[in-house]
Amino acid sequence: MTHRLGCEKILREFELSDEDLAERGKFDVQKYNGPWNRKLQAHGEGRAKLVNGSRYEGHFRKGLPHGKGRLFVRDGYHYDGRWRKGLKHGMGRIHYPDCSWYQGEFRKDLRHGCGSYYYPNGAQYQGNWFKDQRHGIGNYTFSDGNITLRGTWIEGVARGPAEVVMEDCRYNGYWEGNFPRGPGYFSFSAKVMVKGKFYIDKKEGGETKTLVWKPEAFENYEYSKLPLEPIPFPVEQSDMSETSSSDEDECLSRESSIMLSE
Secondary structure, three states, X not given: OHHHHHXXXXXXXXXXXXXXXXXXXXXXEEEEEOOEOOOOOEOXXXXXXXXXXXEEEEXXXXXXXXXXEEEEOOOOOEEEXXXXXXXXXXXXXXXXXXXXXXXXXXXXXXXXXXXXXXXXOOOEEEEEEEOOEEEEEEEEEOOOOOOEEEEEEEOOEEEEEEEEEOOOOEEEXXXXXXXXXXXXXXEEOOOEEEEEEEEEEEOOOOOOEEEEEEEEEEEEOOHHHOOOOOXXXXXXXXXXXXXXXXXXOOOOOOOOEEEOOO
């Protein structure tokens, strides 16, 4: 039982390379097919091929993705969802090259709000995000699907009060990084519980670390004795103002194609 809590580390979400981060927010069109406005900017529903080889299909406003659209990038990376001023903004789904994917809220091109992340090994996280990281209250289900950690996440790492739900019992205590730490309780069918504590045992002269559970007492189940539940972490809201929907840039053409560069 205790071994199962420490046998699998909590995975981090997919991280963009430095090259991908440098490209974030850029939208250099090479070829465009669709309507445009008086300033010869893509404006309406159309398709575009970008200088970096990516493809976009969906709505444009003043030359940038705005509304619903799909972006296809190299190596299996693609996004399908809402856009605002050329940035992912609103509900959407993004698939990554390592076969992981995220579905939920985006703000200013970042995972931000509520969303679910699905890892290649079958693990998943459902909860709050802040500026591309797990942040706030969230549930992490391990790869075998039989252990779920509900806790507070700070900049991508689980820290503080937590509840772990397993097939045959629950654990209420504290979590730090990849493992439970300190005092806690195992409870069984809300009838009996075992009080004890977790600690890391490092063998002298070696680098091997073992997660150890030290039981201290058996007690009748009492909810009031359990450690605190996960605590919501304050999350600052980003700018959600909407752009003007004025019609000063109404479309002048329904079907057209502009070659901007070869």
